[in-house]
Amino acid sequence: MATVEVIAKDNTGTTNGKSYSVIGRRVLRPDGVDKVTGRAQYGADVKLPGLLYGKVLRSPHAHARIRAIDTSAAEQLPGVKAIITGKDLPLAEDKVAKSGEGSVNYSYLRQNVLAQDKVLYHGHPVAAVAAVDIHTAEEALALIKVEYEPLPPVLDVLEAMRDDAPILLPGLRTRELGEVVGDKPTNIASHEQFARGDVAAGFAQAAVIVEREFRTNTVHQGYIEPHNATALWNADDHITVWTSTQGAWDQRRDLSALLQVPISRVRVIPMEIGGGFGGKFALYLEPLAALLSRKAGHRPVKMWMQRDEELKATGPTSASVIRVKAGARADGVITAVQVWMAYEAGAFPGSPVSAGMGVIFAPYRLENLLIDGYDVLVNKPPAQPYRAPGGTNAAFAGESVIDELAERLGMDPIAFRRINAAKEGDRRADGPVYGRIGYIETLDAIAAHPHYNAPLPAPSAPYIKVGRGVASGFWFNWDGKSSASATVNPDGTVAYLEGSVDIGGTRASLAMMLAETLGIPYEDVKPMVGDTQTLGFNDGTGGSRTTYGSGIVAYHLGQAIIQELKKRAAALWQVSAEAIQVEGDRYICGDRQIAFKELAEKLDETGGPLSVSVSLDTKGAIPGFGTHVVDVAVDTETGKVTILRYTAAQDVGRAIHPSYVEGQIQGGVAQGIGWALSEEYVYDDEGHLLNASLLDYRMPTALDLPMIEPVIVEVPNPNHPFGVKGVGEVPIVPPAAAIANAIYQAIGVRITTLPMKPAVILKALGRI
Amino acid sequence: MQSFSYVAARTLAEATAILAREGDQAKCLSGGTDLIVFLREGRRRASVVVDVKGIPELNQLSYHPQAGLTIGAAVPCHRIYSDPEVTAHYPGLIDAVALIGGIAIQGRATLGGNVCTASPAGDAIPALIAHQAVCVVASPEGTRELPIEQFFRGPGQTVLGTGELLVALKLPPPRPRMGAAYLRFTPRNEMDIAVASAGVAVALSEDKARFAHARVALGAVAPTPLFVPQAGEALINQPVSEAAVEAAARAAQAAARPITDVRGTAEQRRHLAYVLTKRALWRAIERARTDGKERENGKLERGG
């Protein structure tokens, strides 16, 4: 096969009129050596004196009342140190806190971490044990007797919406456009609506109208490191938790609320994290480990999940049903769109349906739209964010319909999108007006790309059909709160402590921005991730916010150091700080100048140690867009779809570290491909998850994917000192739709369900 | 995991004595890629685990042009496909052992384990049926031999009695102008369990125009791996043609008795039985025509 180009070129250049020396380079990450030698400490690697091991007993039923729990036999097992059940959790108020991009309801959280009177999904935690080793803890689980009264489960979103459906939460009432109306028990947690213009009038102007229903299945984030937590509830009632989390400060707040201890007594130390993709915000094991630690006489307790527990009981993202009607004039202008979407929330309210409503036609300028969304409970684990939460489902539906409209009008799919593409000043379905977005630029990048202009690859056998598909995607991007501090070392380096957990190389990108601001080499910034005791609040690593929000903080941190160093230079030369000019790493006054490094050596004589800290609630994120093109081969005898070539263009504002930007795009695409073709939750009628392993929950392997070519488009964000927009989420949005459109071109059938697995393709072809 | 004791057996007598004494509570450990998972998930229980990898008879791998091939039950996949003689003469078997799990699984997983797990989807089994393998079984009383297609009683069930273990698989030498192939269908390209599979072997007449011999076996379409004599009979003495292959593939499809489960639907499996038999037959025919040349040219998909 093709030889591969060695490391791609650096991408230094200018943004917003500035030219850079560090930004745009492909520097090595500071935590890299530890990660390739196995030395990096992830949550499961924590070892403490007197460590106990904890395990969770989980419900074998999807829906049941708990009649009684008898832990007496388990308590007798030698080596067992503590057992907890739902009763051990203090009663949480029915309070809702903002958490990351979503919110957390403490009553629901409490019911989820340890079931109270009812279990609501297969795998719902019922009890937990701490013992001297993991095997003893496991044996103890087998000795806990739970008496269940099984109830009928509901697993399908449409069935759950019916009046006669089994009810999960008897107290739940529908929030209808923000207000609770009526007093009917229901599984419909909320109904929201975005409306603009007059859709009936819009459809009346349409030359073509496409109307389709789409269904997508439940999928999981699939990070390779399972959830884990080690907790020590000390005798002084201070709690320390070492864990794998995307948001240490969110977890501290939630732990404090759940365990009802003051926030000052909870310290959350985020360890290296083995992937999250949104699935590592929620609390699962942390409160259990803490309670077990207290009950076991203040010994530390470590817990980690097995993969079946991950799949059964942690954050899948919603299955959905989406009905779309869209019309366009003969000249290609979209006249109206109408959407009805229902997303599974799992056992408690909180699906990303409103995000889906925002994503579905976000790339287009629309005069007439009506989008209804429903958040619906089913007997599955509560949905958690998963990379562009709700976006892939929505784009699968929306972009399939866009493709069909273009086809019906006989237009090139990119040309059709270009006619309707949203620009700065256009209004989104959910209200806000777009700033300087770069959607059209991604369309142009794909239209001009050799991939889009190459002939389709020749089929390798008579039963193989090939096709090419295009789709676009959108994500809101997020700004939010970040904190950081820095100390200038006497050797001219900067120790940099920042609050964003590093999941994919952000320590490097943030250090680059600080180095760029200070005019010093990247290698001279020594970044470290802080914990809740060492820095102010920091929003979680998610929502594509880290390089944006924490990047702004890095910039201001740099500015604060510069201000301080100006004073030091002024002190050195006995002039006023205002008289000092800064150019790169040079501090200049008239014909005198001193470099950052030399000034650092003189800190002692110019006023002593120098450290600064910055906390900001950042604003000004601008949404990201991407356009993807994919070639597929469909084996018409087996129904298998193979990805032959994939190219993804995305406006990222500014690529601080191009390799990690590319990596985000490639990783998002790979997840999107898995969602499109092979990943799904398979439940039996009683609600048992049948494929709770990575053998049967089929994420793509290296052999299932081709190289994925990222095309970085840079339309800088004027609100960010370096133009950053955020990268992580957009790339998972278009793949399912792009692949569906390619399959259509190959076999002439539009597939409207995810995953587009072999049996579905065979059925569509009439082979089975 | 439940507690158990561990014995690394050195001789057949030692191993079979423990198995006879402990009965159901003793489990053979070969590569462990099934057993360790089963024990961990509580799907099997054992008070004693008997490691059979150190028993010489279970470790033999020898080929002789007259006697054929003997593969000890504890020989891991990677040793099998790294052996040039096995690779040259038993291509169907090689297709199968190079597919089991991924490379790290193949570093441990053995033929004996694959056969004794008796999964309807066990990849080695249809290929072994196609190659006319014979199971050598030992007990404290001695050894017995039986054709592999008679080894299975149901999903996870074999004919092994208390005190018995599988020692080796014996494969007859390849016939002249013989080709064999094993194909499975999985949604992923690796690290997946067969939705359906077909193992076939054909030998051609001297002019290579007719089938002189043919065997077809299917995986994952019945409670046990399925030998389909009708499919082979549909070929014997027929000209090598689309029509003959089609007839055999249809016979295989007709014999399939699949169920719907998490990995596939019954109708999908029935359809795949046909497609895979057809494709496996053409691959085997190609190999028979070139007498294994294709294989030596390195088309086999193995990283190493």
Place this chain on the structure above:
Amino acid sequence: MHQKVCVTAIINDEEVTFLCEPRQSLLEVLRDVLGLTGAKEGCNNGNCGACAVLLNGVLVNACLVLGVEVNGARVTTVEGIAPKEGLHPLQRKFLEHAALQCGVCTPGFIVAAKALLDRNPNPTEHEVRHWLAGNLCRCTGYDKIVRAVLDAAAEMRAQRQPT
């Protein structure tokens, strides 16, 4: 019950004797008993490759080997890949190519890739993908991992050939 067994093995070129229960996997022993936490647990049933180690030079998943089975054997973990000075070319190329994001799969990939290059110093892209199919990575889409392995192989070949 719970009787521990004494096992002696050569781990990363050092003879080590440890006690373990028969039910403890090699992965548990490495991580919990010996403090070698480089091998990761991603699935504990052979499906992800995060726990990959070399057992007598053969690539295996440590979660599917019992600790007692390695008596008398040689085990190489990611901690034993680098030479005394510096990094193994694979480790360096993983860093240069940004072939890791969260990094939790990285030890397994490096061990698996080493096993490949030990056998096949000049693999094709397809061979690399096939060999690494037992190692799941959820972050990278594999692109940069495959490039890193191919590039390391090229560098190792160049170093081996006297110019």
